[in-house]
Amino acid sequence: MSGIRLRHLMSRVARLEKMGSGLIDLQGVDLSKRDLKGKNFSKTDLMGADLSGADLTDATIRESVLIHAKLSNAILVSADMGESILTGAKLRGANLTEARAVGSKFADAHMVEANLTLATLSKSSFEGADLSQAT
Secondary structure: OOHHHHHHHHHHHHHHHHHOOOOEEOOOOEOOOOEOOOOEOOOEEOOOOEOOOOEOOOOEOOOOEOOOOEOOOOEOOOOEOOOOEOOOOEOOOOEOOOOEOOOOEOOOOEOOOOEOOOOEOOOOEOOOOEOOOOO
16 A cells, blocks of 8 residues: 555545544555554454554554454554454554553454553453463
């Protein structure tokens, strides 16, 4: 995805957010290896999206749907992911240092080797999640 297309996509997200309509639909979008620092993906449907290797430092991803999203090796340092659904998400090697994911659902998520150092995960659920070698 070119820089122009990414700017267009983020502009669309901002417009839809202002309209206050339900979830913003970005199902299956490929944002892998993108610089998405500080971007707002609140109330966004990212089901099946590819965010692997993306830098989401300080991003806001609250009340969003990331079912089966690919977040392997994503940088989620200080990201706010509260009340999001990450069922079956692939987070292998993801860096969630100081991330806030209060009340999020990580059921069946693949979190092998994920870095959860100082992450705030209270009221979150991890039923069936693979947290082997996570720190």
